[in-house]
Each structure stands twice: as structure tokens, then as C-alpha cells.
Amino acid sequence: MTNLTELTLAEIRGGVAAGTFKAVEVAESFNAAVADAQAALNAFIVTTPEAALAAAAKVDADRAAGKPLGKMAGVPIGMKDLFATKGVQTTAASKILAGFKPEYESTVSQKLWDAGAGMLGKLNLDQFAMGSSNETSAFGNVISPWRRPGDTAPLAPGGSSGGSSAAIAARLCPAATGTDTGGSIRQPAAFTGISGIKPTYGRCSRWGVVAFASSLDQAGPMARTVTDCAIMLEAMAGFDPKDATSLDMPVPDWSAALSADLRGKKVGIPREYRLDGLSADVAKSWDDGIAWLKDAGAEVVDVSLPHSKYALPTYYIIAPAEASSNLARYDGVRYGLRDLPDGANLQDMYAATRAAGFGPEVKRRILIGTYVLSAGFYDAYYTQAQKVRTLIARDFEEAFKQCDVILAPTAPSAAFALGEKSADPLEMYLNDVFSVPASLAGLPAMSVPAGVDAQGLPLGLQIIGRPFDEQGVLNAGLAIEQRAAFSAKPEKWW
Template sequence: MTDLTDLGIRDLRDGFRAGQFSARDVATAFNAAVAAATPLNAFLVETPDHALAAADAADTARAAGDAPKPLAGVPIGMKDLFCTKGVASTAASHILEGFVPEYESTVSQKLWDAGAGMLGKLNMDQFAMGSSNETSHFGNVISPWRRADGGNAPLAPGGSSGGSSSAVAARIAPGATGTDTGGSIRQPAAFTGISGIKPTYGRCSRWGVIAFASSLDQAGPMARDVRDCAIMLENMCGFDQKDATSLDLPVPQWEAGLNAGLKGKRVGVPKEYRVDGMPPEIEALWQQGIDWVKDAGAEVVEVSLPHTKYALPAYYIIAPAEASSNLARYDGVRYGLRDLPEGANLQEMYARTRAEGFGDEVKRRILIGTYVLSAGFYDAYYTQAQKVRALIARDFERAWEACDVLLTPTAPSAAFALGEKSADPIAMYLNDVFTVPSSLAGLPAMSVPGGVDAMGLPLGLQIIGRPLDEQGVLNAALAIEERAGFVARPERWW
């Protein structure tokens, strides 16, 4: 029998329903794989009992002849940004170390209701702030990939959802949840050769997801292929009265609607995404992607998104501003870390707790955000950034007059070595140059692997769609996936 950990979500679901194996067999196999992969540091908390309990419930229901739940027999990893009842949820930060919620996030509850089991909580950049998974208080995640240069440099799995991308790429989880504020699903997916989709803002509830930037944060799935992402996404989305930004719309049947034929569709290629210094391999992959969608029947048109160059500066004003507000709640008073030496007053407790509890990148963004929101600078920075955001959204609206989806690279490079960019925040922020614009506009966007570079590392292509057109994004991604035939996987070294 095929090693169960080699199977993705669809194959696990269908194999379980066909009686080819039990859900407990699956959970046991993945629990063992997680336990054996500790050198990756992908999991902060392992929850084998949760996975086994869900598996036993699925096996019992099947034996009783009950209709199977959508994800019965499928264990997944949960990014540590999602609050999980009775299981530590820390956002990979010291300030929340030991915090165990008494409630379940809406997204995780939907997945459990669909029959999924939890393998554990996945490591991430602290409070989702980072592009390499190096800002975690609990140590950086290591990508399962290695360069084909004979060296042994540990590589970044991308961020902030680096634990999720590493776990899926290493075959220790068939799928995982991620969150995307400026590219934190798509960039790590590209770095590790998997697929990941950020749905339209509001498709997935943010209730119970530890906040970074509330107008940007959006949950989404990360899995081995497009179909697996569609399956997970269907079971993550839906209206939630507890989230004021949740969209009160029915959840489409994205898996049933998958179609790799793009005849009659127009694929836009934004000329502003041809940035200076783009590596030739990224340029070549982009052209290959254009050829693939043409082969699928699409018409390719050049479009202009003239305010693209302002997206990154606007994002790094808006996101830190919202972070400085959201993270003000971590003060040592109600929950989490408290540093209150004898004789200290309230202000000293605030200062000491936050100084000890937050990492350097989190402090950096809080300082930036507080500055741009301060009297005398609010209009000069934050208000202007919001105006730019509106212009970027308008650019996309005009582009939809000429095309149905956009095709771009996902990231400006393949995975880099850990420590290679951590000393230069600006160089790190530039990893989001292709993903931030669609986040500012709240659009659905997906990364799908398209090939490898000269060092054998994965490279991703990004599809951006109209608001609420996840189906169009998934279909275009499927067309690329089928033509790319990406089968590369990391050699096991852990």
C-alpha cells in the first residue's frame, strides 16, 4: 500500500470513503511523521490525541453507515495564529506563551465540524510579522528543501506561514491553515513548492484569529495541489455573525467547479510587475506561465496597474498602524506574560512586559505604526496611505474591464538562506512586492508551483482574481498546475 503520508487531502478523503484504509491508520501515520520531523521545528505543539479522536469518530460513523463528513479521515496542521480551545495558542510570541484559549476560532471549528483532526499547532513568524519564519520566539522553521549545490545551508520556508508550508512540503501534514496579510500564504507556498490561496477579504471569519492588521488579515488553506486547496477552502469559509467584516454569502462548491479549460477567458499580464533586477529565472517562468494559459485557451492581454510601485510603502504604513492598535491589548494586565517586579508601578509593568514579551520585528512595527498614527503625522502618512490604497483598488477595477484574472510571479526569488536577509528589514519587506497589491485591494489570489530554479528550488506563479471569483482563480491555477507537471519534492534529510 502507498505510504499514507504521500497522499493529499482528496486521496485521503476518497480512500477513506472507499474503505481502503481507516481514519485511525491515517492519523497514526501522520502523527508519527510529525514526531519524526522535529528538526524542521514546524510544530510548536503536537496534538496526536486530537487527530486520533477525530479519526475514531470518522471510523465509527463509517461503520454505522452514516454519511461521511467532508473532511472525515483527513488530519491537518493549524497555524498558531488560530485560537484552539484547550490547546496553547501563542502567535509564536513570548508575550502569549502559555496562553490556552477557552474558545475555538470560527475557521478551526468549521474544519473540526467537517471531520478534520488536528495534528498540532504550526510555528510562524511572531504575530504573523515576517517573511522568513525567523521572528518566532520559539526558533525559526527550517524548509525541507536544500539547494542542489552540494552545500547544506538551511533555507527559509517563507513567512509568516512558514510552519504550514514546511509541514505540507515535507509530507508531515496533507494540508494546513495559513493567514495572509500581505502575502503570508502565497510567498511561503512558492518557496516550498506547494499551493496556497488567499480568498476574498471577508470570505473566512477572522473571529478567534489573533489579529495583526484587521483590514488585511485573511485565512486560507495551504495544500499540495489546487484541488486540495479548493476542498479545504470550502470548509473554512462562511458567514459569521461574530465577525463584522464577514461576508454574508453562500459558499460555492469550488471543487465541483474546477475546470482547467480557459477558453474564452482573458488573462492579464501587468506591465508594472516587471520590476528592475528581476532574476532571469523568474522572468522565464512568468513567460512559461503565459504560454501555459494560452495553451489552455486563454487570451493574454497586457494591462496597467500604475500605482503598483506605491503598494509596498502604503502597506508598510497601514499594516503597522493597525498592528500598533491591535497589539496594545498585550499589557500584562489580563492574560499572557506579566513582568511586575516588587515596587513597580503600572507604567513600569506595561513597559517591562512589552519589552520582554515582544520580539524585535514586532517592536519595530509597533513603533512605525504608533509614529504614523501620532498627532502631526496621521494625515501625512496614514491618511495618504489609505488614499493610495484606494487608487490601487481602482487600478484593479479598471484592469477587470480588460481581463478576468491576472498572472504574475509570486515572489521575486526562490527561497533564501536563513539569516541571509534578517539584518536588512527593507530587503525582507521586498519579498512581498508581488503579493501586497492584491491584499490591499482585498482580492482572491493564489500561488501554484511552476518549476524550479538552477539550484533545484521551487518557484511559484500567482493568479489574482476579481472580488469573490475564487473559482476563476482556482481554475486558472489548475490550468497552470496541469501543464507545469510539478512533481519535485525535497529529499528527506531530517
């Protein structure tokens, strides 16, 4: 019998539809894998095996009854614990939401359930999606299934969607939701040898997703193949009247239109991304990517994104500013943690609750955000950052006059060890250097595995597209996927 946990999303869907195996069997296999890995990898905050089984049983029953099956029928997935799930604890990996059971379901998760997916559990993440290594979760670090050869030192699965990336790489689920504010889908995908796409801002509804930075947050799928990402994105995307920033556009059939034939397409290589000190491994994989896309028929052109070096500082003003306001609702009044010291008044209660509930990185960002918005500093920091953001978006507009997609590394290095960068927040922030610009411009961008570094750890390549051109991004991703023929997988040590 096939090892069901080795199958891709498309294979599972196909097998269930064809009757090769039952959806319940698939759910059972993944439930077992999840349970088996939980102690070692800590990828989930909550597991929901019964939910996975119930969804699978419904798909099996529907199939038996001859009813049409949804896009995700029979596919059990992991749900990043930033999506509100009705009746299932939703925490954003923060103590301040410990025990919070929403009375509502996020639009994106509801769409996935409606499409026939089942929930294996709520995936761990950086607290409030703030982090690049999954070390800021109140529920413990996620441990990457990858290890350096001959070394048991735990590696970072990337962040903030570190639970998602680790779980997929470890075959605990074939696919998972992620969210990306400055690279939180792409960087963990790159670190764990999987694929993930952040669609155009507005494609996926933000309704019911715990907000980090509203103008940047965007949900997307993470999976092992480009095709799987395309299928799952079709199920997640779509107009939502409950989100004022949602795009009122039809959802294309991306998976059906996938094509690795890039003849007639131009691929831009941004010269500013050739950073001094870019690791040789990363530089080589980028060169490989260029060669592969040429091989797929694309023409490669140099492009310039002159304000690239300002993207990170811009991001680290705008994101904390929005976060400082978005996280004001966690005050111990209506849900979540309340810390009420003896004799405390209302304002004392707020301060105590928030001190006890938020982790250090969240506090750091709230304080930065509060500071940059405060009287006398607003224009110098926030307004200036929003102006530079305009320039960064304009850089992309200019570049896309000369090319159809942009190819760049996803992250400046392969996965680092846990604890390696957590002492210095700035060093951690620099990890997002290649992923943040597309976030600031709201552009679709994906990471696909491109090979491994000298230590055998995965490296990702990033494709950035024009607004709404997820298809172009996915097609280029497919061309790389086919040529990279990435087959490395973490050896099971847990």
C-alpha cells in the same frame, strides 16, 4: 501498502470514505512523520497527536455507523498557531502569549473540525505573522525541508505561514491553515513548492484568529494541489455573524466546478510587475505560465497597475498602524506574560511585559505604527496611505475590465537562506512586492508551483482574481498545475 503521507487531501478523503484505509491509520502515519521531523524542521510549536487520533476515530466510527462524512473527513491537518484552539496553547509564536490556552475555538478551526478534519498540532509562524522567512518566531526558526543541491545551509520556508508550508512540503500534513496579510500564504507556498489561496477579504471569518492587521488579514488553505485547496477552502469559508467584516454570501462548491478549460477567459499581465532586476528564473517561469494559460485556451492581454510601486510602502504604513493598536491588548493583565519588576506601577508593568514579550520585528512594527498614527503625522502617513490604497484598488478594477484574472510571479526569487535577509528589515519587506497589492485590494489570490530555479528550488506563480471570483483563480491555478506538472519534492534529510 501505500505511503499514506504521500497522499493528497482529496486522496485521503476518498480512501477513508471508500474504506481503503482507516482515518486512524492516516492520523498515525502523519503523527509519526510529525514527530520524526520536529527536531530538524521545527514546523510545529505544539503537537497534538491525540487530537488527530480522536478526530480520526470519530470519522471511522461515523463511517462504520453509516453516517454522512464531512468535507474534510479523515484528513489530519496542521493549524497555524494564529488560530485560537480551545484548551490548546495558542501563541502567535510570541513569548507574550506563552502558555495561553484559549477558552474558545476560532470559527475557521471549528468549521474544519466540524467537517471531519483532525489537528496534528499548532504550526510555527513568524511572530504575530510579521515576517517573510519565519525567523521572527519566539519558538525558533522553521527550517525548510528544501535545500540547495550539495548545500546543507538552512533555507527559509517563507513567512509568515512558514510552519504550514514546511510541514506540507515535508509531508508532515497533507494540508494546513494559513493566514495572509501581505502574502503570508502565497509566498511560503511558492518557497516550498505547494499551493495556497488567500480568498476574497471577508470569505473566512477572522473571529478567533489573532489579529495582525484587521483590514488585510485573511485566512486560507495551503495544500499540495489546487483541488485540495478548493476543498479545504469550502470547509473554512462562510458567513460568521461574529465578524462584522464577514461576507454574507453562500460558499460555492469550488472543487466541483473546477475546470482547467480557460477558453473565453482573458489573463492580464501587469506590465509594472516586470521589475528591473527580476531574476531570469522568475521571469522564465512567468513566461512559462503565460504559455500554459494560452494553451488552456485563455487570451493573454497586457494590463497596467500604475500604482504598483506604491503598494509596499502603503502596506508598511497601514499594517503596522493597525498592528500597533491590535497588539495593545497584550498588556499582562488578563492573559499571557506578565513582567512585574519590583516596585513597578501599572504603566511600568505594561512596558516591562511588552518589552519582554514581543520580539524585535514586532516591536519595530509597533513603533512604526505608533509613530504614523501619532499627533501631527496621522494625515501625512495614514490618511495618505489609505488614499493610495484606494488608487491601488482602483487600478485592479480598471485592469479587470480587460481581463478575468491576472498572472504574476508570487515572489521575486526562490527561497533564500535563513539569515540572508534578516539583517535589513527593508530588504525583507521587499519580498512581498508581488503579493501585497492583492492584499491591499482584498482580492482572491493564489500561488501554485510553476517549476524550479537553476538551483532546483521551487518557484510559484500567482493568480489574482476579481472580488468573490475564487473559482476563476482556482481554475487558472489548475490549468497551470496540470501543465507545470510540478513533481519536485524535497529529499528527506531529517
